[in-house]
Every structure is written in C-alpha cells, then in structure tokens.
Amino acid sequence: MKKKILVISISLVLFLIYISGCIEETPPDDKTNIVENLKMIYVDDDGGADYTKIQDAIDHVADGGTIFVRNGTYHEILIIDKSINLIGEDSDNTIIDYKIGSITNSDSVILISGNNCTLNRFNITYRYYISDIIGIKITSSNNTISNNTISYTYKSIYLDTYSKNNTITWNTISDTRHGVSTYGSDSSNISKNNISACKTYGIYLYGSDNNIISGNTISDSEGIGIRLQGSKNSEIFENTIKNCSQGVRFCCGAKSNIVYYNVFKQNRDWNAEDEVTNQWDNGSVGNYWDDYLERYPNATQLNGVWDTPYKITGDNNIDRFPLVNPVDI
Numbered sequence: 001m002k003k004k005i006l007v008i009s010i011s012l013v014l015f016l017i018y019i020s021g022c023i024e025e026t027p028p029d030d031k032t033n034i035v036e037n038l039k040m041i042y043v044d045d046d047g048g049a050d051y052t053k054i055q056d057a058i059d060h061v062a063d064g065g066t067i068f069v070r071n072g073t074y075h076e077i078l079i080i081d082k083s084i085n086l087i088g089e090d091s092d093n094t095i096i097d098y099k100i101g102s103i104t105n106s107d108s109v110i111l112i113s114g115n116n117c118t119l120n121r122f123n124i125t126y127r128y129y130i131s132d133i134i135g136i137k138i139t140s141s142n143n144t145i146s147n148n149t150i151s152y153t154y155k156s157i158y159l160d161t162y163s164k165n166n167t168i169t170w171n172t173i174s175d176t177r178h179g180v181s182t183y184g185s186d187s188s189n190i191s192k193n194n195i196s197a198c199k200t201y202g203i204y205l206y207g208s209d210n211n212i213i214s215g216n217t218i219s220d221s222e223g224i225g226i227r228l229q230g231s232k233n234s235e236i237f238e239n240t241i242k243n244c245s246q247g248v249r250f251c252c253g254a255k256s257n258i259v260y261y262n263v264f265k266q267n268r269d270w271n272a273e274d275e276v277t278n279q280w281d282n283g284s285v286g287n288y289w290d291d292y293l294e295r296y297p298n299a300t301q302l303n304g305v306w307d308t309p310y311k312i313t314g315d316n317n318i319d320r321f322p323l324v325n326p327v328d329i
Contacts, residue, residue: 041065045072054078054096058086069122073097077106082114088121091149091172095123098133108137109153115140123149124156134158135176138185141165151175159185159208168193177201179218182208182231191215198223202244205231205254214238221245225267228254237261237282238327247271250278250314258282263326265290273313280312286319288326 042049043057051057054074057067066085071093078096080086088094098109109124117140124135135153136145139160144167150156156173159166161184168190173179179195181204182188188208192215195202202218203226205211211234218225218241225241228234230253240263241247247267250257253276260282264271271289272280280286289310293299299308301324309318 039065041067042070043067043074044070045074046070054086058082058084069094077108078110080110080112080114080117080119083116084114085118086120086122087118088123091121091123091147093123094121095125097125107132108134108158110136112136112138112143113140115142117143119143119145119148121147124153125149125151138163138166143167144169146170148172154178155181157181159183159188161185164188167191173198178204180204182206182211184208186210188212189214193217196220198244200224201227202241203227205229205234207231209233211235216240217242219243224249227251228257230254232256234258239263240265241271242266243268245269246273249273251275254278260285260287261323261327262287264288265326270313274317275314277315278317280310280317280319281321284321286310286321286323288323289319290326292322 041057041061043051043054045052049070054069054076055078058078058080061067061084063082069088071089073095075097096109132154135150135156137158137160141164145157146169149172151174153176155178156176157168157180159182163185164187166188168180169192171193173193173195175197177199179198179202180190184207186208187210189212190203195216195218198221200223202221203213205228207230209232213226213236216239221244224246225244226236226248228250232255234257236257236259238261243266246269247264255276255278258279264287271291292306292310296308299306304324306322306324309320310322311318
C-alpha cells in the first residue's frame, strides 16, 4: 500500500512539471516530497543512493528517465545530452556550486543539448562573480527550466542558435550580467521569473523571433530591463520593470513586436526607447508609466486610460492607451 502511494506521488509531481507552462496563478510546489520509484534514479552526495555524482546518473539513466537529486552541494559540470527529467529536492539546498578550476573545458555549468528535458529545483551559484561562465546553456528544443535559483554567472540562462520552444519559468536570477538571453532562438516562453541585480540586461533577445516575455519582475539592475536587438514578432506583457537604469529598448531591426500591460517605474534614465517600429499597446490597453503626469500634467482619464498618448523615446512610437494605475500582476 505504501509503495502504491509513493508511485502516485511521483506521477503527480511529473504531471505538474509537464503542465507548468500553463499555470498562471501559482508556481509548481517547490517543496514537493519526491520519494522512491522503480523508474527513478537517485543521487546523494553523502551516499546511500544510486550515485553520488549527478553526471554519473545522467550518463546511466535511460532516455526519458528521471533523476532525483537529494539536498547537498555538488561541485560538477553537467552535460545533458538525452531527454530526461532532472529534479532537485529543494531549490535552496540542492546546490551546484562550481569551482573555477572545474570550468577549464566548458563555458557553462549545465549544458542541455538533448530535447524535451526538464530541469527543476536547483541552486546554481558561485561565491565570486565569474566574467564568462554561463549558468544554463541550451542548444536544443522543447525543454522546461523552472524553479531554479541562479546567481553569480555571466549569463544565467542562455538559449543558443536554433534552439526553440523552450519554457523558462518561475526561476530566481540575481547578481549576473545577463539574466535570460537568446541568440537566434525562436518561439520560447520566458515567464514568471524574478530577475534582479543584472549588470547589463535582465532579458536580452538577439535575432530571436516569436517569443513570449510575460509576468517577469526585473528590478534593481545597473543596465536595461529588457532589450531586443534584431528580434521580431514577440509579445511583451504583464512584466514589472523597476529601478533599472533603463526599462525597455528596441534597436537594430527589432520590429513588429507588441508591448502592453507592463509596469514601468523608478527607472533612472528612461522607461522605454524604441529606434524602430513596434506597437506599445494591444489596441485598447497600453502600459503604466510612472512619469506620465510629469510629461502630460493636463491629461484626463476615462475608464482607467489617459487621453493623451505616451511618447516613446527614440522614433515616432506611442502608447495610445497609457494606463492610469499600475497593473496588479
């Protein structure tokens, strides 16, 4: 009877991970108790499991299998080259704490080259900032990266050329140069992440089309909250960008993107700059700008929208329906 209950628990956890991209209100339970299952491989750095190293488990698990990593500190570089579920016990205490000496033959702590992978509940960190190391590098498609904590990297999560349809959600990223960045990576969903203290960009899309950026909080950064360069046909909505040097910037052929229902506040240089042509509302709802009344003190409101469009710094773009009050995201 006990074994049957445990199998049901595991099935439920994997189902929740599978549908996590569709959950809007509540993140997957970060403290779910995952226990023994005949099809699962276990890793524990203290022993008493199938393996003491995560990479050994990856090398031996079958394609489509699941690896559960118990709390501990793992000084490893991981290469995931098959379709697997890699699940940590706790995003605070399942730690991959890499060392400078172990990085010599890799530009990333975790490289995902297999398709259809899940990476869930890990703390990827180093106690000192490293100028050229990627936390999670993805060169494949249809992967889900969720509920991880990543800090002190050059790029925390990086989607490389030709990767697509990846889901990056519910991650906490801090003290990095680029929070989530893409290079020639299309059709991914970057949502519900908490990104702070970035030196250059919170989210950066380069030559990447048809992506969704939604529900993220980007704050307290030295650089730009969201930047698109040469990227088209993406939607940016329900994000809060606050206390950054700049809010959002489009340049260098970044066109035909739509931006709406976002909150811009306390950004030091400007809230938005657009050097190309993009749409800054969805036809009825625009964005909240904390400097709106400074610019347009005589504007009036109707049904929660100001009657005077908000001019975007740069070209001739405007938000036709600027919001009177910030969105409750």
